[in-house]
Amino acid sequence: GRKWTEVGLVNESLKDKTVLVRGRIQTTRPVGKNIGFLVLREKGFTLQCVLTVADNLVSRQMVKFATSLSKESHVDIEGIVSVPDAPIKGATQQVELQVRKIYGISKALPTLPINIDDAARSEVDIEKALQGGEQLVRVNQDTRLNFRVLDLRTPANQGIFRIQCQVENIFRQFLLSEGFVGIHTPKLIAGSSEGGASVFRLDYKGRPACLAQSPQLHKQMAICGDLGRVFEIGPVFRAEDSFTHRHLCEFTGLDAEMEIKEHYSEVMDVVDRLFVAMFDSLNENCKKELEAIGKQYPFEPLKYLRKTLRLTFEEGVQMLKEAGVEVDPLGDLNTEVERKLGKLVLEKYGTEFYILHRYPLAVRPFYTMPAYDNPAYSNSFDVFIRGEEIISGAQRVHVPELLSTRAEGLGIDLKSIETYIDAFRYGAPPHGGFGVGLERVVMLFCALNNIRKTSLFPRDPQRITP
């Protein structure tokens, strides 16, 4: 076969060489009848291609054909790499291709619902353009999601989904290196795993069932089955009622569960090492992706410490109090207060990533272990990036009697979780674990304002297509 080069790899090192590339047409621009420019795009990289009838490189018909191709069509181009004197605006690659041959491969409609160039512009850029009297249509979030396949073609989105893959990859690699076993638990289950209202109910061959709100029950049962340390990467379903910037009805859960020897801090230790390794790796190995995202959505790199800060819930409440924010010391923190605490922590400790632990028991799910010294508190934690929650975790109740009492007290139908509770009657080790929302990690690492930006095809209370 012929030898192909990627658009992103066409650079000065290939000067005077003939290369063959395939990409989409980003823009075309005829200059008279003898010269034409087109910008070719592949995986977010762009390359300026020049057609000129001079030196008999191409014919006039070729210039006409090439510059009349519709945007987003695929073409193959064979050409010679040249290095122009001036920097090239409007293309990532700082070399040009002198076209010799061009083949149309696949046509796009002449008019598209989203103009990729417009969709890729930053808010600042748009403001400037509008003030300068430029005609342009701001592409809103709903339009982007309605035509997601087009929206995904922007450089920022190309970066976002590569970062997401890397987050998932590091989660897996890191936990494997620490002796965790990857598992898959059922998503069709008999009863709600987290309690509460946000559950999708369905009919399972005539029996009531639901979509798993988390792998909680089965990841714990895997520990009862002596797998020791387990992790799962899989879909999580939540019938969320409210339309917020950070809740989806289906998201990807990164879950872990492990035996513990003495203290739930062993679980927090894993979270600490895992996330420091993850952030390091993203900063080190995803520079291009982060840059592409930052160009459209400018953000400051995440501030985090080598050893993750841990504060108790009580300490958090105290910090808030000193800042004039009164909260119920045994209640939950609302989103606004969580953000405020994030700001205070940043000012005092210089980190935007921290763990808040020993939550009041009353605000945690039934399977959470109460604190041994004070049952008003629990052996649990949440983890925050830039003042927003990305992880919940805890030591679990492994005593069946206590588990049933807790579940019953919270109005959970014991029948629906009978086999789960039974699992602890056959001998269960002390254990704990945590659950991470993949989309939230990417959203908050990159300081994006909406979780829909980090979900390939988001599912929210109003959206089930595309």
Ligand code: ATP
């Ligand atoms: P978890 O399920 O572990 O609590 P979560 O991030 O999904 O994680 P929620 O339980 O939904 O969080 O809510 C956490 C806090 O955020 C709650 O205390 C609630 O006050 C607040 N919150 C939830 N939904 C909204 C909303 N639509 N608007 C404002 N605040 C909200």
Ligand code: AMO
């Ligand atoms: P929790 O309910 O806090 O805990 O969920 C764990 C993490 O999942 C993410 N998350 C969400 N992401 C997007 N859309 C949603 N609607 C949504 N809801 C939650 C958040 C959250 O921190 N079983 C426990 C975890 C455990 O203790 O192991 C659980 O599900 O990032």
